[in-house]
Amino acid sequence: MSGALLPWLGELLVTVLLLAGSFFIVVGSWGLLRLPTFMQRLHGPTKATTLGVGGILIASMLFFLFTEGRLSVHELLITLFLFLTAPVSAYMLAKAHLHRARLDEEVPPTGRPVGWATFDPAASDPDPDRSLRPDRAP
Amino acid sequence: MIEFAVAVGFAAVGLGTIFCLIRLALGPDAVDRALALDTLVVNAVALIMLLGIAQATAIHFEAALLIAMLGFVGTVAFCKFMLRGDVIE
Numbered sequence: 440m441s442g443a444l445l446p447w448l449g450e451l452l453v454t455v456l457l458l459a460g461s462f463f464i465v466v467g468s469w470g471l472l473r474l475p476t477f478m479q480r481l482h483g484p485t486k487a488t489t490l491g492v493g494g495i496l497i498a499s500m501l502f503f504l505f506t507e508g509r510l511s512v513h514e515l516l517i518t519l520f521l522f523l524t525a526p527v528s529a530y531m532l533a534k535a536h537l538h539r540a541r542l543d544e545e546v547p548p549t550g551r552p553v554g555w556a557t558f559d560p561a562a563s564d565p566d567p568d569r570s571l572r573p574d575r576a577p
Numbered sequence: 578m579i580e581f582a583v584a585v586g587f588a589a590v591g592l593g594t595i596f597c598l599i600r601l602a603l604g605p606d607a608v609d610r611a612l613a614l615d616t617l618v619v620n621a622v623a624l625i626m627l628l629g630i631a632q633a634t635a636i637h638f639e640a641a642l643l644i645a646m647l648g649f650v651g652t653v654a655f656c657k658f659m660l661r662g663d664v665i666e
Contacts (some may be wrong), residue, residue: 450579454579454581454582457579457627457630458586460623461585461586461589464589464593464619465590465592467593468592468596468616468620469593471596471597472599477608477612481612483616488616488619488620491623492619492623495586495623499630503635513642514626514638516642517622517638517642517645520642520645520646524645528652528656531652531653532608532611532612532615535608535611535655535656535659538660539608540606
């Protein structure tokens with residue numbers, strides 16, 4: 440660690456970003472541990488941990504910018520990937536939770552024979568009796 | 578100053594990992610365990626980035642990126658299995 444090479448302001452900036460990122464990571468995991476229901480538990484990791492990892496990645500970017508004088512793009516790649524995938528995995532987890540919990544009294548009926556979280560091929564089929572494609576008739 | 582912040586970061590991410598492990602052990606449903614594993618992966622990425630800052634090397638970024646990608650694919654595969662009973666139909 441070459442702290443002497445860092446300008447004072449850069450060192451302060453990296454330190455503040457590292458501390459903020461660590462704080463958000465602890466808050467996210469603590470929320471995952473102590474919140475009562477699954478839908479509430481989903482908030483902690485998907486928001487706070489993404490902020491926390493984003494802070495640590497920006498701190499790492501600034502650290503290598505100040506120590507070695509080069510702008511590294513790897514961190515931006517990881518940040519971009521995490522920001523793209525965190526909503527998708529949260530959505531999938533919420534769907535799996537709705538599918539498994541079967542909250543029939545808490546969500547309105549779907550009006551279809553299947554529940555909220557499963558794909559119904561019959562509802563979205565434009566050609567249910569295979570009149571357009573007789574070769575694929577059931 | 579940065580040494581102090583990195584030490585605090587290691588402690589904080591370790592604490593978060595312990596919280597995730599407790600939720601992984603408690604988790605009333607399999608979805609909770611999948612969420613705990615997803616959070617564990619994100620904590621592992623943060624831990625690897627902190628290690629890269631502490632050692633002032635840039636060789637850990639590929640490992641962090643790979644772990645992030647594998648964690649996302651794993652979470653989606655878990656959810657797909659819970660939703661459909663199969664991963665690839």
